[in-house]
Amino acid sequence: MDLLRDPAAPNHHDRVHSVVVVGAGILGAAAAFALAARGHRVTVIDEQAETPSASDAAFGWVTRAGSAAAGPARSIPELERVLADTRALLGRLDPTPWVSWSGAASWAETAQETRARIAQSRSGMQLMPSGVRSLTLPGLRGHASAIAWAADEAILDAAQYRSAMLDQAVALGATLRPGRVLHVTPLPLNSYRVLEESGAAVECDSLVLACGVGIPKLAAQLGGSVAIDSSPAARFTFTAPDLEVTAVVSTPQFEIRPDGTGRFVAAEDVVAGEPEETTVMRARASLSAVRKAFGLAATPEPEALTIGWRPIPAGRALVCEALPDHPGALVLAAHPGITLAATLALRVADWAADRAHVS
Numbered sequence: 001m002d003l004l005r006d007p008a009a010p011n012h013h014d015r016v017h018s019v020v021v022v023g024a025g026i027l028g029a030a031a032a033f034a035l036a037a038r039g040h041r042v043t044v045i046d047e048q049a050e051t052p053s054a055s056d057a058a059f060g061w062v063t064r065a066g067s068a069a070a071g072p073a074r075s076i077p078e079l080e081r082v083l084a085d086t087r088a089l090l091g092r093l094d095p096t097p098w099v100s101w102s103g104a105a106s107w108a109e110t111a112q113e114t115r116a117r118i119a120q121s122r123s124g125m126q127l128m129p130s131g132v133r134s135l136t137l138p139g140l141r142g143h144a145s146a147i148a149w150a151a152d153e154a155i156l157d158a159a160q161y162r163s164a165m166l167d168q169a170v171a172l173g174a175t176l177r178p179g180r181v182l183h184v185t186p187l188p189l190n191s192y193r194v195l196e197e198s199g200a201a202v203e204c205d206s207l208v209l210a211c212g213v214g215i216p217k218l219a220a221q222l223g224g225s226v227a228i229d230s231s232p233a234a235r236f237t238f239t240a241p242d243l244e245v246t247a248v249v250s251t252p253q254f255e256i257r258p259d260g261t262g263r264f265v266a267a268e269d270v271v272a273g274e275p276e277e278t279t280v281m282r283a284r285a286s287l288s289a290v291r292k293a294f295g296l297a298a299t300p301e302p303e304a305l306t307i308g309w310r311p312i313p314a315g316r317a318l319v320c321e322a323l324p325d326h327p328g329a330l331v332l333a334a335h336p337g338i339t340l341a342a343t344l345a346l347r348v349a350d351w352a353a354d355r356a357h358v359s
């Protein structure tokens with residue numbers, strides 16, 4: 001059942017039941033939207049819904065193929081569906097967040113490595129045709145002789161995407177509560193009690209733990225063991241009037257994209273614990289590499305630098321499954337989460353439908 005593609009929501013074959021979603025990052029927002037669209041009674045609780053730790057800091061690349069600069073893409077079956085699912089979900093949002101299906105260019109240190117990555121890729125990566133290169137990266141100097149090109153990938157404003165899904169969930173009847181969840185407790189008849197720091201408590205039939213780095217603690221209260229690593233990355237913006245780039249450009253030295261307003265967004269990995277000045281120096285070094293690659297008159301200055309802590313399930317790309325002894329408590333975590341949000345939202349909605357049928 002694929003409700004996000006069916007405008008006739010809600011699906012009246014599902015028994016309505018109550019679901020608490022802990023976490024209003026991109027995954028919690030997508031889950032809340034899909035559940036509300038199926039007609040469930042949804043409560044979303046987040047301690048910092050205005051500034052989720054990772055989601056609003058994201059670069060915003062919805063990528064099936066990944067980057068030739070990052071080594072062989074991980075084999076995640078869900079990635080095959082992410083572009084179609086994201087398109088379908090965006091089509092249900094009003095207002096639509098800023099999105100551009102303008103493709104992604106990437107390259108490795110050497111042309112040989114880039115060609116090898118293209119050969120390894122099973123997901124739509126090809127050698128960039130010269131006509132596309134002159135349209136997409138007209139100012140690029142000759143050093144990148146082989147460029148990997150994924151024509152159908154998207155860039156979007158992750159913060160707008162997240163808040164549009166939350167708004168739509170609320171319009172469909174969901175409740176959004178600010179608050180830190182301290183405890184989750186099982187109740188008789190397969191239901192749960194969710195206790196907030198404020199002392200407020202909510203009871204529900206099902207529970208979605210989409211709270212990123214907060215998942216292990218709450219899962220442990222239900223006897224589950226879920227390891228979530230946390231890795232920092234920086235997002236910043238810059239202006240460069242003489243830079244002509246219409247798609248994602250991902251290389252070992254920099255990752256940039258246009259933002260639709262004439263400015264650019266960039267992302268950089270960060271070493272945990274490094275001083276902020278070091279991160280700023282990394283950002284400057286990457287923009288110096290952009291200047292060289294595109295022959296810009298001057299090195300742009302990084303602006304609005306934000307560090308986000310990416311929740312990364314230990315040893316796997318995603319977790320979207322109920323805790324072993326709690327079929328009503330689903331853990332939802334993924335990296336890359338912006339890319340996987342729409343596809344995992346469908347999985348959450350299907351899980352809730354199964355729950356509603358058996359309970």
Ligand SMILES: Cc1cc2nc3c(=O)[nH]c(=O)nc-3n(C[C@H](O)[C@H](O)[C@H](O)COP(=O)(O)OP(=O)(O)OC[C@H]3O[C@@H](n4cnc5c(N)ncnc54)[C@H](O)[C@@H]3O)c2cc1C
Nearest residue numbers: 023025026027047052055059061181214308336337338339
């Ligand atoms: C710089 C950067 C660039 C990135 N670029 C991309 C990209 O281009 N494409 C891509 O797909 N991904 C990208 N990512 C990764 C992506 O942002 C994450 O995978 C995704 O945002 C994770 O979403 P989430 O909802 O799981 O977690 P989060 O956004 O961290 O949300 C979790 C929420 O849970 C809340 N919470 C935690 N504990 C509790 C509690 N006890 N009670 C209540 N609330 C709680 C937190 O307040 C938070 O709001 C990037 C990340 C960064 C930082």
